[in-house]
Amino acid sequence: MKVINKVLVVGYGSMGRRRIRLTSELLPDAVFYCVDSNVERQKQATEDGHQAVSSLQEGLDIHPDIAFVCTSPGHHAELLLQIVAAGVPVFTELNLTSNKYDMLLEASVEYQVPIFVSSTLVYKKQMNLFKEMVGKQSKPLTYMYHVGQYLPDWHPWESYKDFFIGRKETNGIREIMAIQLPWIVDCFGKIADVRVTHQKCTDLDIQFPDSVILSIVHESGHIGVFVVDVTSRKATTHLEVIGEDIHVFWDGHNDDLFKLNIDTKELESVEVYASEEHVEGYSDNIAEEPYRDEIREFIRTIDGESPRYGLENDAYILGIIDQIEKEYMSQYNK
Template structure:
């Protein structure tokens, strides 16, 4: 089986590395318009690379495409790949442009499209979901998630990649990462209250800090503090009811529950082995990135969908909620 990875930046390189280290039967070729990125990937992985997708597809005849470009270009590349009869794995989409066309094209051609939503594949999140979904009680939760924008990619200016664009801004990116698991865990939303502001001196034309009160159809309620200002990268989550009290600080070894019988805090073990790229913050681990790739590959091999946890319809809903939070009207 052969894959073409489109976009050879940080995410493209991560996907290539994970596939090469774990799947001997998959051959990879890369596509990027940047000569510098092509040169870097050739040195790192010794794979064939191309400067345009058309040539790569003609020369290599891949079975699937992994779209790892800037989110603003995703929809047009997805449609092009589908027109070329390629199955598609795409990193998170921050805009729902042409989703109707993408859905129709996927159905008409019988192709597979897989949307990354990495946190849904984290074992800590799965444990939290099991606890919440297994309880009959209403819960409250609070969640602070954020990181200072210049620290996201220390090797480049935040002005030089997609987070500098208001349409695909840094806060929107974090909402698109976090809301899928929040919605899957606590339910769809009945009401949203938003407080937002720009509190940093960063050269941005959008709000950099949000406080969002979420009221779910299930009766659960929560507050999300989300920002791109926190100098320490933050994931700090707490959920509580009469029979559940869970804490998580974003890392695999920080998931814990309060035992109301013993009056002790109990740590929950989720991973026997943790894979990391040490260029990134401690709350970013490789295991979940590999898990979603594995489900995509198994789906291609077996033509089954039951392991997929996030769909185009899910993404349309998530992006609509983010639009509402940002105050974007249809």
């Protein structure tokens, strides 16, 4: 394995700090260099024991071994191109636009540098278990999936108007779809057709719907309903997978996954993780293990292993989301 001593982290917000904390567990001897234009965050990084730098070029001049891009998800492309051109393997957080993806793919090949795209739920063991269960079925399945949380509760310490989830281009509905659709497609297959219903039922000062219902037909023959909202006053994740030979229920945590025993008609608990780690300030259905696992896979890609989810996969998902938004975005212009 390549020796990693210097880690560059672009963006010292909540995700940047999470990546540092988890990466330091895997690479305890690494030194972290934090790029952030915000002087207060530079100060915080220094107080936390890291090296603070004020620009990406200054960080690249240190010749880091790997880099993480943890800035707002609408503006990653230029940063990634600059990092790849410097020959540095890079991990990018969730992208909400496919801007310059063709250039990124070409640059990755030209400079022989991996670009690892975060898709945390692809690495969550529950989702891998669902994929295994679905793969064993010989008949089409139906699923019902609801994910929602009231927008101001996402980051209670700041106004949603000052956070990217409140902006039209990188809105909270789009973010939930970008987080969830990768594992849904991985589990049930590519999307053949999607029909969209939407509304705005809150007084939130936003230029996008707060509630969207997707009726999805997969190329595999499976069908599903995916409800996405930024309205739910209790953070909600609820999944049912239904078929003649299977019925699965999940409410987003480690201890609430159940599978119906078809013979006895009893619900049987399915334990996935022996325990889960949670960080204060986040919803209790957000666990740290998948974030840690995708960093492990990023490190393995440096030695030539192919990731489970790459730029091509991400471009496909973002294309689906663009298609969905065309159904309604023009109706929410102020």
